[in-house]
Amino acid sequence: MAEELRPNQILLRIPGRLEWLDLVDRTAGGIASQLDFSQEDADGVANSVLEAGTNAIQHGHRYNPDLPVDILFEIYPDRLRVRVHDEGPGFDAEKVLRADPTDPQCLLAQRGRGIFIMRSLMDEVCFEIGEHSGCTAILTKYRRPGSAVEDAG
């Protein structure tokens, strides 16, 4: 994903196995706390990055452990941006973004909440889906006023 990391970037590359998601969770939560996000927002960041990582392993790589998932944390003065990249073919974003898992008729569905959770808990969520370059979920959370931490970059 990133050939040369900048000082404001932290890259975590994990094998494509669900059991590595706990490291992703602890890293995301730790970075959010380091940036003085509230506990609520830090939980939201961690929950969202987990969903992106889950999607990458389950849907992007179809549980192929040989395909790594890259999680790139980018720290800016006003926000934390997280890019979760897999080598999969991507998905029909329009269809997924139209779905509302909180619709009473969908409440008992066992799947289909991951992207909705990300969009609910992050300030911005978008996806880069390339024909041959995989799929990247880009999640952004802005720092609230008062969360003053020296920028890493």
Next chain:
Amino acid sequence: MKASTHTEGDVVVISLSGQLMGGPDAEAVRQLVRENLDAGRKKLVIDIGDVSWVNSTGLGILIASHVTISNAGGALKLSRVSHRISQIFMVTKLHTVFETHPTVDEAVASFGG
């Protein structure tokens, strides 16, 4: 994820710990629920106080348990739902699906003996 069960009267308490994230977890919970229903035990509590996080696939496990137990004429209640997991329940509106209790004892008592 680790799972253990014990009974309190006619209520089965399934205690989960670790992370609830699908894969083998789904089969483990499904089997525990099925075994108890097959044995005629239809009042179940799933205690998730020691679960550090749940992803959307893990939510699917809880929903599947709820549906299976309800369809069998039973009831599922959750206990010790962390603030973090409550956040997920709220945004997905699953707080309207799951009956939750602050402690295992209160969840057990809610069945009314």
